[in-house]
Amino acid sequence: MxxxxxxxxxxxxxxxxxxxxxxxxxxxxxxxxxxxxxxxxxxxxxxxxxxxxxxxxxxxxxxxxxxxxxxxxxxxxxxxxxxxxxxxxxxxxxxxxxxxxxxxxxxxxxxxxxxxxxxxxxxxxxxxxxxxxxxxxxxxPAEAEAEVAAGGAQRGEPRMMALIRNRLGLLILGILVTFVLYLLLPAIQHERFTARAGGPKPEPRAEEKGQGDANTTVLMRTIAGSPAVSYREGFLLQRAGTPSPSRLEVLFLHGQAFTSKTWEDLGTLTLLTEEGYRAIALDLPGYGSSPPSAAGSTEQGRVAFLQRALTELRLQRPVLISPSMSGRYSIPFVLAHGAQLRGFVAVAPVGTEEYTAGQYQQVQIPTLIVSGERDTGLGVQSLQSLRQLPKHRAVVLPDAGHACYLEKPREFHRALLAFLGELQ
Structure with a gap:
């Protein structure tokens, strides 16, 4: 102006x-x-x-x-x-x-x-x-105006380009970091689970059973009804197509932080199927693919849930495997319907202190009590309560915590196969 x-x-x-x-x-x-x-x-x-x-x-x-x-x-x-x-x-x-x-x-x-x-x-x-x-x-003159304008543009363009390059570089870096984390997180979780499990899955032992030409597969299925119940089952495939012989049936439950897929990832379903057993793992109500149900809120409802599962799956006196939280389902069922089971494997289950020694002494089925050496909570408490069962045998896995079957899978499988062999 x-x-x-x-x-x-x-x-x-x-x-x-x-x-x-x-x-x-x-x-x-x-x-x-x-x-x-x-x-x-x-x-x-x-x-x-x-x-x-x-x-x-x-x-x-x-x-x-x-x-x-x-x-x-x-x-x-x-x-x-x-x-x-x-x-x-x-x-x-x-x-x-x-x-x-x-x-x-x-x-x-x-x-x-x-x-x-x-x-x-x-x-x-x-x-x-x-x-x-x-x-x-x-x-x-017009030349002077052009020179002044060009001088300002020449000094402003490098600053603007540098700012654009810096922001573009940060954006690309953020995208790369997100993509790498997206790719690595599943692998890290799998590696941690494998490390906790103590190693790779057990090697097939089909040749010990004389079935060198056989292999196995694990399928996921659903029990129709209200509520629906999902489960996993291992199947033995034979080249000749001959029917499978009569097998001992094993029903797996799971803990609070796990599902039926835990037994598949651990290799337990495959191992037992190759050993000639019918192995089934349930998803309890509200876990895995099973929807929540009011049946899990009461003791009678939990007993009825297991009774229905045995009926729908046509299980004839199976061996019940119950770790940790699933004791809310297994312990009352064993006390009420123990005669429907061939055996019972308790892996530090919860709720054992809620029942008396007289109730435990009425159960006459063979029982394997498994706990970890470092599990000084539920492991010790469940062992003290379940020792009242007349036909029990206790196994303590060395240097293992509460989820001892994950930390020491080889030792757990060895003890389980030995117990199942005695039942046959």
């Missing part, structure tokens, strides 16, 4: 008398150049503009045109004519353009230094030859 007002005022200035070329004109140009250079930064203010104007021309030459507004604002920007030079009004109008560049640099519109005074903006300390253009406001 100051530059535009200065340009308008200079149009009304009288044409000054021509002056002799000399050292005074050159000194004035040098002072003006230094003042304009100090004002290219963003911190330039109106007071600094007045100082620069004063430094550029403290004593204007005689005959130079003055701005008519000087007398109106002695404290303002034109208290000393910053736009007057040795050559009068044409130079004053050129300096109005310089002031416009300085104001643009102050507001952030122009970020590049001012072009040389004697070139781009047409300031000649000696004045225009022959007095041409005297009394007229000189205008900045």
């Amino acid at each position: 100051l530059a535009l007002r200065a340009g308008r005022q200079c149009q009304r200035r009288p044409e000054p008398a021509r002056r002799r070329k000399g050292s005074r004109g050159r000194a004035w140009a040098v002072r003006a150049a230094r003042a304009s250079t100090r004002l290219t930064g963003p911190s330039a203010s109106k007071s600094s503009l007045r100082l620069a104007a004063t430094a550029a021309n403290p004593n204007p030459p005689e005959g130079s045109a003055r701005c008519p507004r000087e007398s109106k604002s002695p404290e303002g920007l034109h208290s000393r004519p910053p736009l007057a030079g040795p050559k009068g009004a044409p130079q004053a109008c050129a300096w109005a353009e310089v002031l416009e560049q300085v104001s643009g640099a102050q507001s952030g519109a122009v970020r590049s230094p001012l072009p040389p005074l004697g070139g781009a903006v047409g300031l000649d300390p000696a004045g225009p030859p022959g007095g041409q253009g005297a009394g007229q406001c000189g205008t900045r």
Whole structure:
């Protein structure tokens, strides 16, 4: 705004008398150049503009045109004519353009230094030859405007490109990290489970049974009804297609943090199927693929749930395997319907302290009590209660915790197969 007002005022200035070329004109140009250079930064203010104007021309030459507004604002920007030079009004109008560049640099519109005074903006300390253009406001050439605009663009483009590259790099890095975590998390979980299980799945032992040409598969099925019950069962496939002989049936329950898939991943279903047993693992209500059911909220409902499972699966006196939380289902069922079972394997089940020694002594089925050496909670408590069973045998797996069958699968399978062999 100051530059535009200065340009308008200079149009009304009288044409000054021509002056002799000399050292005074050159000194004035040098002072003006230094003042304009100090004002290219963003911190330039109106007071600094007045100082620069004063430094550029403290004593204007005689005959130079003055701005008519000087007398109106002695404290303002034109208290000393910053736009007057040795050559009068044409130079004053050129300096109005310089002031416009300085104001643009102050507001952030122009970020590049001012072009040389004697070139781009047409300031000649000696004045225009022959007095041409005297009394007229000189205008900045289009080349100078293009140079100033190009300078600002050249300095702004690298900063913008660097900012875009940095943000794009962070975005790509975040996507890569997310993708790597998505790929690695399943593998890490599987590795942790394998480490807890103590090693790979047991090797098939079909050759020991004389069935070298047989293999096994585990299928997931559902018992229809309300509620539906999902389960996994191992099947023995024979090349000749001969029917499988009569087998001892084994029914697996699971703990609080597990499902029927735990016995499949551990290799227990495959191992028992290859050993000639019918192995089935249930998903209790609200676990795995079995929907929640009100049957699990009461003791009578839990006993009825197991009774229904045995009926629907057509199990004839199976061996019941019950770890941890599933004791809420197995212990009352054993006490109420123990005659329907061939045997009972208790792996540190819960709820054993809720029943008396007299109730346990009425159970006459063979029982294997399994616990971990480091399980000083449920392992010790269940062992003390279940010792009241008349036909029990206890096995403590060394250096194992509560889920001893996961930490020591080989030892657990060895003890289980030995117990099942005794039942046959």
